Amino acid sequence: MSEPVLELSGVAVDYGRRGQRVRALDGVDLTVGRGEIVGLVGESGCGKSTLARAAVGLEPLAAGTVTFEGREVTPLGRRRRPGFLRGLQMVFQDPYESLNPRRKVGELIADGVRLGGGSRAEGGQRAAELLDRVGLPASAADSYPHEFSGGQRQRIAIARTLATRPSCLIADEPISALDASAQAQIANLLSELADDGDLGLVLVSHDLSVVRQVADRVAVMYLGRIVEIGGTGTVWASPRHPYTEALVAAIPRADGAGVLPADLPGDVPDPAHPPSGCRFHPRCPIARDRCRELDQQLAPVAGREIACYVRAGAA
Amino acid sequence: MNPAMTALLQVEGLTVALPTRSGYQKAVDDLSFTVDAGEMMGIAGESGSGKTMTALSLFGLLPPGARVTGSIRLDGTELTRLTAKQLRAIRGRQIAMVSQDPTAALHPILPIGTQLTEHMRYHLGVTKAEALDRAAALLETVRIPDPRQALRSYAGQFSGGMRQRIAIAVALAAEPRLLVADEPTTALDVTVQAGILRLLDRLCRERGMAVIVITHDLGVMSATARRLAVMYAGRLAEAGPTAELLGRPRHPYTRGLLDALPHPEALEAGGAPLVPIAGSPPSLGRVPDGCPFHPRCAYARPSCATSRPEPKPVAEAHLLACPPDPLRAGPGAVS
Amino acid sequence: MRRRLRPVTPVPWRRPLALAGLGVIGAWAVIAVFAPLVAPRNPLAQKFGILLGPSSAHWFGTDELGRDVFSRVLYGARITLPLAVILIVAAMIIGAVLGGIAGFFGGWVDNVLMRVADLVFAFPGIILALAVAAALGPQLRNAVIAVVVVSWPSYARLVRSLVLSARSAQYVVASRLLGSSGLRVLFTDIRPNAAGPVLVLAALDIGNAVLLLSGLSFLGLGAQPPTAEWGAMVAEGAQNFNDWWVGLFPGLAILTVVLAFNFIGDSLRDMLDPRTARAVRLQK
Numbered sequence: 001m002s003e004p005v006l007e008l009s010g011v012a013v014d015y016g017r018r019g020q021r022v023r024a025l026d027g028v029d030l031t032v033g034r035g036e037i038v039g040l041v042g043e044s045g046c047g048k049s050t051l052a053r054a055a056v057g058l059e060p061l062a063a064g065t066v067t068f069e070g071r072e073v074t075p076l077g078r079r080r081r082p083g084f085l086r087g088l089q090m091v092f093q094d095p096y097e098s099l100n101p102r103r104k105v106g107e108l109i110a111d112g113v114r115l116g117g118g119s120r121a122e123g124g125q126r127a128a129e130l131l132d133r134v135g136l137p138a139s140a141a142d143s144y145p146h147e148f149s150g151g152q153r154q155r156i157a158i159a160r161t162l163a164t165r166p167s168c169l170i171a172d173e174p175i176s177a178l179d180a181s182a183q184a185q186i187a188n189l190l191s192e193l194a195d196d197g198d199l200g201l202v203l204v205s206h207d208l209s210v211v212r213q214v215a216d217r218v219a220v221m222y223l224g225r226i227v228e229i230g231g232t233g234t235v236w237a238s239p240r241h242p243y244t245e246a247l248v249a250a251i252p253r254a255d256g257a258g259v260l261p262a263d264l265p266g267d268v269p270d271p272a273h274p275p276s277g278c279r280f281h282p283r284c285p286i287a288r289d290r291c292r293e294l295d296q297q298l299a300p301v302a303g304r305e306i307a308c309y310v311r312a313g314a315a
Numbered sequence: 316m317n318p319a320m321t322a323l324l325q326v327e328g329l330t331v332a333l334p335t336r337s338g339y340q341k342a343v344d345d346l347s348f349t350v351d352a353g354e355m356m357g358i359a360g361e362s363g364s365g366k367t368m369t370a371l372s373l374f375g376l377l378p379p380g381a382r383v384t385g386s387i388r389l390d391g392t393e394l395t396r397l398t399a400k401q402l403r404a405i406r407g408r409q410i411a412m413v414s415q416d417p418t419a420a421l422h423p424i425l426p427i428g429t430q431l432t433e434h435m436r437y438h439l440g441v442t443k444a445e446a447l448d449r450a451a452a453l454l455e456t457v458r459i460p461d462p463r464q465a466l467r468s469y470a471g472q473f474s475g476g477m478r479q480r481i482a483i484a485v486a487l488a489a490e491p492r493l494l495v496a497d498e499p500t501t502a503l504d505v506t507v508q509a510g511i512l513r514l515l516d517r518l519c520r521e522r523g524m525a526v527i528v529i530t531h532d533l534g535v536m537s538a539t540a541r542r543l544a545v546m547y548a549g550r551l552a553e554a555g556p557t558a559e560l561l562g563r564p565r566h567p568y569t570r571g572l573l574d575a576l577p578h579p580e581a582l583e584a585g586g587a588p589l590v591p592i593a594g595s596p597p598s599l600g601r602v603p604d605g606c607p608f609h610p611r612c613a614y615a616r617p618s619c620a621t622s623r624p625e626p627k628p629v630a631e632a633h634l635l636a637c638p639p640d641p642l643r644a645g646p647g648a649v650s
Numbered sequence: 651m652r653r654r655l656r657p658v659t660p661v662p663w664r665r666p667l668a669l670a671g672l673g674v675i676g677a678w679a680v681i682a683v684f685a686p687l688v689a690p691r692n693p694l695a696q697k698f699g700i701l702l703g704p705s706s707a708h709w710f711g712t713d714e715l716g717r718d719v720f721s722r723v724l725y726g727a728r729i730t731l732p733l734a735v736i737l738i739v740a741a742m743i744i745g746a747v748l749g750g751i752a753g754f755f756g757g758w759v760d761n762v763l764m765r766v767a768d769l770v771f772a773f774p775g776i777i778l779a780l781a782v783a784a785a786l787g788p789q790l791r792n793a794v795i796a797v798v799v800v801s802w803p804s805y806a807r808l809v810r811s812l813v814l815s816a817r818s819a820q821y822v823v824a825s826r827l828l829g830s831s832g833l834r835v836l837f838t839d840i841r842p843n844a845a846g847p848v849l850v851l852a853a854l855d856i857g858n859a860v861l862l863l864s865g866l867s868f869l870g871l872g873a874q875p876p877t878a879e880w881g882a883m884v885a886e887g888a889q890n891f892n893d894w895w896v897g898l899f900p901g902l903a904i905l906t907v908v909l910a911f912n913f914i915g916d917s918l919r920d921m922l923d924p925r926t927a928r929a930v931r932l933q934k
Contacts, residue, residue, distance in 0.1 A: 043504035044475070047513070056827065090827055097820040102842035111838075115829040157824070164828060179362050180531060184575055184591035206504065209576065212831040214590055250509040252534035256561030260516055260538050261509040267474055295551055 003070070004031040005200040006055060006088070006168045010064035013054050014048075022272045024050045025223040027064070029298070032168060032200040037191065039215030039221045039232065040204040041247070045268045046221040050156040052172040052204045056090045057081070068168065086116060089161035091190075094171035095153035105156055106141025112163025123163075130159040136187060151182025156187065168200040169193075175210065183207075187214050208251060212236050220244045223271060225296060230304020241306040242284045255298075278308070286310050323525045324350040324373075324493055328385035331377060331549075339382060340600040342368040344549040346385075347626070352492065353523040355559065356489050357540030357648065359533060359572070365549035365598040366529045370495050373410060375402040389493070408438040411486035414416065415498040417478035420485070421470035427454075427481055428466030431488050438489035451483040457514060476507035480514065487518070493525045494518070500535060512539050533572060537561050542632070545569050548597050548607035551626050555633030565629065567593075567612045567636050606637070665920075671913030674906050682727040688720035693878040701893045711895035715876075715885055722878035723899050729879045730907065733794055734859045738852050740857075741798045745805025746848060752806065753813030754836055766811070770771075775800045776865050783871040790879070793872035797862045801855060808851055812844040846922040854915035857908035864904050870932035880904050 011266040013025040023306065025047045032038050040048045053059045057073045068088045078171055092098040098168040099108060109130055110123030112206040114301040118126070128138045134155040145153055148309050154174060161169060171190060191214045194201040211218055212232055219229040220243065239245045249262035269275055275282050281291040288310055296307035331343040333444065334612055343365040350356045350440040360366045371377050373387060375394065387394040389409060397405070414420060422430055424503035431453060432446035441449070447466065454462035457480040469480060479499065486494055496515065516539055519526045528539055536543055537557060544554040553566035562569045571592040594611040597603065609619035618638070681688060691708075696716045704711045705929070710719035753762040770778065779796040786792035813836070816822055825839050864881025868871035868888075873879030880900040887897015 043506060055748070058823065058827075067502040076826055078832065081826060083829065086829055090824070092820050092824065094820065098824050100821040100825075100839055100842070101840070111825065111830070112828050115834075151595075158826075177593070180572075180575060181361075181591045183593050184589035187589055188591075197682050208505065210589070246506060250506040252509070252512065252532075252538035254533035254537045254561055254573060256537050258537065258541070258558065260513050261505075263510045263513050264506040265510075267476070 003033075005034050005069055006030075006032040006202070007067040008051075008055060009066065009067070011051070011054055011061060011066060012063035013050050013059050014062040015050075018271055021062075023062070023274075024224055024271060025054065025213050028224075028226055030055075030202075030219060030226070030229075032202055034167065035194060035198045036217065037194050037201045037203060037215045039211035039218040040202060040221065041206065041208055041211050041218060042221035043206065043247075043268065045223065045271060047224040047271075048214060048221050049172055051221070052090070052170045052202060055202060056088055056170045057085065057092075079297045083116075086164045087167040089164060089166045089169055091154070091158055091161060091169060091171040091174045094177050095150050095157055096145075096177075098157050099153055099160075101145055103144075104141065105143055105145060105148075108145075108156065109141070109159050109163055112160060116164060124232050126163055127159075131156075133162065134159045135185075149182070150178045151185055154178060154182070154186050155189065158186075158193070162193070162197075166199060168202075170204070170206045174203070175208065176206065183210065190214070220247065223269065223274055225279060226298065226308060227280065227296065227308070228304065228306045229298065234303050238302070240301050240304065240311050241308050242286055242311075243280050244306075252295045319400075322349040322528075323390055325354040325388040326369075326373075326386070327388075329369065329372060329387060330384045331365070331372050332382040332384075333368075333378065334380040335397070335600050337600050341549050341602075342381075342599060343372065346546070346549075346551055348544050348551070348554060349549060350493065350525045350527060352525050353519060354542070355526045355528060355540050356518050357536040357543045358527060359536050359543060360546035361531050361596050363548060363598055364544055364546040367497060368549075370412065370529055371499050373418070373493075373495060374406055375387045375399075375410060375434060382436060404438075407434055407486075407489045407491065409491055410493040411489070411491040413479070413483050413486050413494065413496045413499050413623070415501050417475060417482045417502075418470070420482040421478055421510065423470055426467055426469060430485055434485065434488035450484075450488070453487055454481070454520070456487075457481070457484045458510075459484070464577045474507075476503055479503060479507075479511055483514065483518075487522075490522075493526045493527070497528070498531075499528065501530065501532065504507065508535070510527075515539060533561065533576065545572075548602045551634065551636055552608065553633075553635050553637075554626065555630070559633055563632075565635050567614050568608050571611070571613075594641070665917050667913040668917030671910040671917070674910035675914070678727050678731055678907060679688070682690050682731050685724045685728055689718075689724045691718035691721040693717060693722040693725040694876050701890065701896070703893070704895050710899045711893070713883070713896045714890055714893075717878075719899055722883060723903050725878045726880040726883065726900060726903060729873060729877065730860055730863065730904075733790075733863060734856050734907075737794050737859050737863070738801070738856050741801035742805050742848060742852050742857075744798070745807075746809045746844075747804035749803070749806035749809030750813055750836055750840075753810035753817070754832060760810070763806065763887075767806050770800065770803045775862060779862055779866055780869065780871065785864050788871045788874060790867075790873045790877070793863055793866040794837075796866065796871075797859055800862065802857060804851060804855065805848060808847060809844055812847060813840055816840040816843060830916060850915060850919040850922055853911060853918050857911040857915075860904060860908050860911070886906050892916070 008028055008030040011025060011028045012023060014021045014023050028051060036115045036155065040051060042048045050059060054061060057075050068085060071084055071087060074082065078129060106124060106127045109127040111125045114125040127141050131138055131140050136152060136155055142311045156252045175186050178186060187210050190201060190203065193199055203215055215232050217230065218232045218235050219226045220241065221227065222243050228239065230236060234242060239248050246264040250263045250264060253259065264283060268292065277293045277298045278291045281287040290309065294309055298305040298307045301312050317561050327347045329343055329346045330341055332339040333342050347368060358366045368377065371385055377383065382394055428447060428450055431450035435441055435446040435449055450466055451462040455463050459465050459477060459480055473481065500511050503511065512535065515526055518524060525643060528536065532537060540557050542555065543557045543560050545552045545568065547568050552568045553560060560569055561573065562642065564573055574590045575592060592611055597607060605620040605622055609615040612619065624636045624638055626636040629635045674707060694717065698708065698712045698716045700712065700716045700720055701710055701714055702712045708718050708720060710723060713719055748763050752760040782796035782799050783793050822835055822839055825835050852860045863872060867879045868885040869883030873882045875882065880903050882896050883900035890896045
């Protein structure tokens with residue numbers, strides 16, 4: 001496998017809450033190769049959005065490092081973002097907020113070119129090319145974002161990031177705010193772009209079905225940790241971590257069989273007071289005594305990695 | 316079994332017209348369906364399908380200026396002819412609603428107990444003490460831990476899933492016979508959703524309550540609803556037993572919706588792209604003539620642009636608003 | 651997803667008040683430019699009868715020094731209108747720059763600038779303007795400076811809050827990820843969004859500026875005699891109360907200008923109100 005384009009190592013992120021520091025992400029390792037699509041899934045409070053933001057440099061790290069093309073990603077501060085990070089870009093969830101409502105679409109897309117030192121003419125030309133690439137007419141360049149639908153705006157946002165010729169894109173819930181048709185279209189677009197442009201793509205989504213369809217590898221997160229990571233087919237067909245099993249079993253199937261999805265009892269614990277040992281143990285159907293004491297570590301099991309001692313055979 | 320005998324809700328020829336810049340436009344167009352007591356029925360559709368307007372019309376809560384024609388009979392009572400006062404007596408007591416956003420459904424400042432008992436005392440006329448007892452029992456039914464403590468707590472102290480359970484409890488407070496759930500789990504995580512769906516199923520069975528689930532998510536529909544009505548641009552496209560419709564969809568739109576879902580089998584083929592239905596649903600006032608779906612339909616014929624298909628029975632309790640097509644009966648009908 | 655069921659943007663040319671406002675300002679602008687051609691008499695000439703009431707010869711009568719009030723009112727526009735505009739533009743620029751810096755850099759810069767603004771806000775406008783004008787000396791130019799000093803903080807506050815809210819907007823974050831420097835974000839991304847509210851404030855503030863300027867002249871600190879300035883003319887009118895025409899007409903002139911600017915400002919604000927602007931964006 002070639003050099004990973006993005007590498008997260010032992011990444012931890014805190015946020016302050018009433019004087020208390022809460023660890024939203026705790027010791028996460030992740031690599032993304034060129035042309036690879038890594039899906040990041042998990043439910044509310046798992047930290048996937050925080051991970052996405054940390055990967056692109058929007059969150060200061062409490063521990064660990066993020067490396068892009070071999071160089072360390074420094075969090076965005078007062079200063080301009082360093083030029084070598086131009087290839088690392090983000091697609092946001094809300095297409096209504098991520099585009100400046102008072103600027104023309106063409107200008108917005110050309111930004112990427114002009115900030116890299118390109119001339120106005122080059123910017124305009126590239127904008128036209130990219131609009132075409134994402135399936136929008138060249139005439140869109142003269143319009144304002146509010147004249148477009150959610151799906152179209154998301155395409156514009158994607159075109160904008162493409163202007164910097166990125167080698168890695170982090171997409172934070174890029175389709176949740178869109179309606180069903182647009183969701184499929186944008187998911188397909190991102191998949192194409194990753195293939196054609198040899199882009200590394202991190203796709204954060206709470207919609208497991210879409211990630212399953214589009215991602216090469218998938219990482220399942222729970223309460224700030226990755227609990228299972230491996231090839232999408234492998235993880236999906238035979239999940240090994242109890243939480244992944246619960247997730248997969250909870251998805252209702254549209255087959256008309258009238259089967260109710262399985263329930264996962266309990267609630268996600270407060271991140272400020274995570275359970276001792278394995279964070280999932282209070283809700284885990286196969287928890288043993290040792291699970292209360294031993295912290296999870298990712299270990300290879302059946303072709304993927306899981307953070308579960310019981311399943312890994314070590315408990 | 317004669318449907319008219321057990322049908323709790325009978326909707327016939329319901330048409331809702333809303334005022335727009337270009338005059339009155341139909342958000343719901345000649346919709347008919349029935350719901351039996353103790354049954355879970357689903358109404359499926361995307362944005363603009365008219366499903367929410369249908370729900371609102373059951374409660375008489377349409378936007379001002381809306382014109383309703385047709386009949387909505389709840390246990391024999393014609394809802395469209397009731398006065399505001401009579402409707403208020405019905406809302407909550409006979410029919411109740413749970414919507415998508417549990418945060419909006421619960422009062423942020425009143426304690427949960429007050430929100431629950433308020434309804435009970437208005438509709439059932441019980442004393443405060445008795446109402447609190449009933450409220451605690453309700454919270455237990457919806458599996459809220461430590462119900463007595465919860466009665467004293469506030470909405471903001473609960474998670475999204477819990478709040479939706481509480482919202483359901485509030486809806487159940489006056490023991491309605493019909494519960495309308497409009498996208499009840501769309502905003503929730505998938506494991507939380509599973510819990511809510513199981514809850515709705517249990518409530519339906521244990522209380523003999525009829526439930527209408529309105530959602531665009533066919534998976535949710537498949538898990539809960541025994542019968543299903545698919546709506547498009549305000550009109551009924553297909554209706555019948557869920558197993559039939561999802562297992563062997565006949566309407567091209569239903570077909571398209573199912574095809575747009577990720578396929579379990581396609582995974583090995585290097586992740587085949589999702590197949591969305593081309594185009595997007597028409598907005599209010601821009602509904603095409605003839606069959607509203609024809610511009611996006613892979614099987615459209617010239618007659619589809621001019622003649623409007625009426626729902627016709629094609630099998631046991633299965634209605635289809637699409638003219639029979641020998642070409643389609645072949646490959647299209649096999650799933 | 652909502653459906654808007656009424657015409658969305660209240661188009662300015664359909665709002666009668668804003669139209670009237672524009673008309674009035676337009677008329678005064680023309681008068682200001684062409685006063686020498688339009689005014690029947692020399693505004694400084696003191697040769698007509700003293701305190702003559704309105705007549706066909708002197709439409710607004712004459713004042714206590716025998717000057718034609720009508721001509722003086724017309725000439726007054728040449729002072730008040732341009733000065734008010736210049737004044738507001740100056741306050742707007744100063745305020746916007748300072749507010750932008752405060753909002754963008756935060757920290758002690760923000761603190762210092764905002765405390766200075768607070769200091770200005772602590773005094774009623776006319777009192778502070780009075781103090782500044784008196785300190786600088788009774789001259790029209792100093793009155794203008796005084797009003798600018800009093801007006802800039804409103805713009806600073808407004809721009810600062812706009813910048814603060816824009817800073818965390820996703821489109822700004824997206825811009826910074828692309829490599830935009832802070833300054834570029836300020837000018838390219840934030841400015842188009844800030845321009846609207848600032849202009850609305852300016853439009854509504856011009857009326858205020860006119861009042862302050864006239865007020866200072868009224869108190870003897872602005873335009874000096876024999877300059878024909880509306881505020882100063884109203885002061886003379888106050889001394890000749892029984893000869894009502896001396897003070898009334900310049901007063902009416904001030905009134906029409908202030909009202910006109912207020913109508914325009916109101917209409918601008920409605921146009922830029924996020925709710926009405928939003929209504930344009932929500933299509934389905």
